[in-house]
Amino acid sequence: MDVATGLVQLTGLVQTIYARVSERHGLTPVQAKLLCVLLDGPRGMADLAHCFGVEKAALTGLMDRAEKRGLAQRSPVPGDRRALQVTLTDEGHQAATAFHAEVSAELGHLIAPLADDDREHFRSTMAGIIARCRTSSASSRR
Amino acid sequence: MDVATGLVQLTGLVQTIYARVSERHGLTPVQAKLLCVLLDGPRGMADLAHCFGVEKAALTGLMDRAEKRGLAQRSPVPGDRRALQVTLTDEGHQAATAFHAEVSAELGHLIAPLADDDREHFRSTMAGIIARCRTSSASSRR
DNA sequence: TATTGTTATACTCTATAACTATA
DNA sequence: TATAGTTATAGAGTATAACAATA
Numbered sequence: 001m002d003v004a005t006g007l008v009q010l011t012g013l014v015q016t017i018y019a020r021v022s023e024r025h026g027l028t029p030v031q032a033k034l035l036c037v038l039l040d041g042p043r044g045m046a047d048l049a050h051c052f053g054v055e056k057a058a059l060t061g062l063m064d065r066a067e068k069r070g071l072a073q074r075s076p077v078p079g080d081r082r083a084l085q086v087t088l089t090d091e092g093h094q095a096a097t098a099f100h101a102e103v104s105a106e107l108g109h110l111i112a113p114l115a116d117d118d119r120e121h122f123r124s125t126m127a128g129i130i131a132r133c134r135t136s137s138a139s140s141r142r
Numbered sequence: 143m144d145v146a147t148g149l150v151q152l153t154g155l156v157q158t159i160y161a162r163v164s165e166r167h168g169l170t171p172v173q174a175k176l177l178c179v180l181l182d183g184p185r186g187m188a189d190l191a192h193c194f195g196v197e198k199a200a201l202t203g204l205m206d207r208a209e210k211r212g213l214a215q216r217s218p219v220p221g222d223r224r225a226l227q228v229t230l231t232d233e234g235h236q237a238a239t240a241f242h243a244e245v246s247a248e249l250g251h252l253i254a255p256l257a258d259d260d261r262e263h264f265r266s267t268m269a270g271i272i273a274r275c276r277t278s279s280a281s282s283r284r
Numbered sequence: 285t286a287t288t289g290t291t292a293t294a295c296t297c298t299a300t301a302a303c304t305a306t307a
Numbered sequence: 308t309a310t311a312g313t314t315a316t317a318g319a320g321t322a323t324a325a326c327a328a329t330a
Contacts, residue, residue: 003253003261004246006268011156013275014149016195028319045289053158058321060290065319074289082288082329104146110271111145118267119145125264126148129252133155170296188311200298202313207296216312224306224311 014107021103025095031066032103035088035096038072042087045074071095156249163245167237173208174245177230177238180214184229187216213237 022032049056066072071092077083111119164174191198208214213234219225230238253261
């Protein structure tokens with residue numbers, strides 16, 4: 001198996017696990033991702049749209065559904081009456097924490113059979129790929 | 143960065159690349175995946191649905207669109223008048239080949255900066271994870 | 285003028301349930 | 308009865324374009 005095929009299949013595997021855990025928590029994968037992002041703190045709508053790589057109009061629909069399910073809420077931002085801040089509700093925070101823990105556990109199972117040094121090598125290789133990609137996309141944005 | 147986070151972020155990276163290349167070829171990621179699967183030969187509708195992990199009704203819509211775009215076609219199966227066989231059109235085959243080559247190249251760039259032995263180690267670790275997951279899901283299906 | 289967010293519209297992808305035709 | 312595929316319906320997610328309100 002070549003590297004490209006491996007990457008595509010590994011990606012499919014992770015997506016499947018992510019989707020399965022999402023469903024188990026009554027979430028769509030996108031809603032789960034939204035909750036996980038918000039776990040790091042409140043965000044503006046435009047900020048979230050950029051972070052998700054979608055148009056702001058898509059965020060409106062996403063947040064409409066998240067709000068209807070009682071997972072997150074929009075609140076005004078003092079000092080800018082155009083802006084809205086998105087925060088997790090208590091229920092959303094609970095769901096996000098539980099989801100995150102379960103995904104981490106399931107992904108952990110995936111690499112559990114590896115020898116300790118293989119796992120560490122794999123982890124640092126992934127981290128390197130991600131870091132390099134971040135810097136290259138950051139530089140191309142200048 | 144822990145392994146679970148690494149897997150999720152690497153998955154996001156690969157998905158982004160896959161989506162970008164798909165768009166460059168006028169395809170949705172799902173249509174691109176369909177073409178790639180069909181590159182290995184004709185398939186039945188139910189077979190494709192199972193392979194995609196979706197209901198057969200979803201395949202009907204997927205194939206309606208693929209057929210309308212002239213990428214693939216349904217044809218009768220001699221010997222079973224219920225069944226349909228899905229094959230790539232010439233245009234679909236061309237699109238599939240071009241897409242596959244470009245995705246492989248872009249994913250290759252991702253791991254190009256790695257040292258040769260790091261890349262090989264990474265590749266074989268991925269292959270191992272995938273193989274183990276295949277056998278475990280196969281055994282749980284028994 | 286630029287930015288923040290919403291609305292309207294259309295398309296893709298998906299699930300479920302009910303259906304037809306064939307095995 | 309079981310299998311192969313379709314239709315109808317509903318909902319999620321997305322893009323585009325036009326809009327309102329505020330900076």
